[in-house]
Amino acid sequence: MTDPVSDYLGQLSYDQLCEVEKRIESIINHKQSQRRAHEQENSAPQSAAFKIPASPGYNSTEQLAESLGLDISGLLKEAKAWSR
Numbered sequence: 530m531t532d533p534v535s536d537y538l539g540q541l542s543y544d545q546l547c548e549v550e551k552r553i554e555s556i557i558n559h560k561q562s563q564r565r566a567h568e569q570e571n572s573a574p575q576s577a578a579f580k581i582p583a584s585p586g587y588n589s590t591e592q593l594a595e596s597l598g599l600d601i602s603g604l605l606k607e608a609k610a611w612s613r
Contacts, residue, residue: 538546594601 538549541549
């Protein structure tokens with residue numbers, strides 16, 4: 530059994546094969562860019578969901594809770610009241 534693609538390509542001239550190579554590379558580049566875009570779409574929500582504060586500061590607990598989407602202001606007020 531022979532490979533029809535290889536048989537066909539074997540009949541082409543050198544210049545024709547160079548043109549085929551350019552077209553194939555163009556298709557490969559297009560498919561790679563599509564794949565990268567798809568991978569970035571899938572990974573973007575995960576990285577944007579959680580942000581750690583750049584440097585710990587006075588309100589680092591509040592910043593961390595805020596980055597997690599938590600409202601801990603009431604809890605912090607109670608903790609401060611108990612510490613008095």
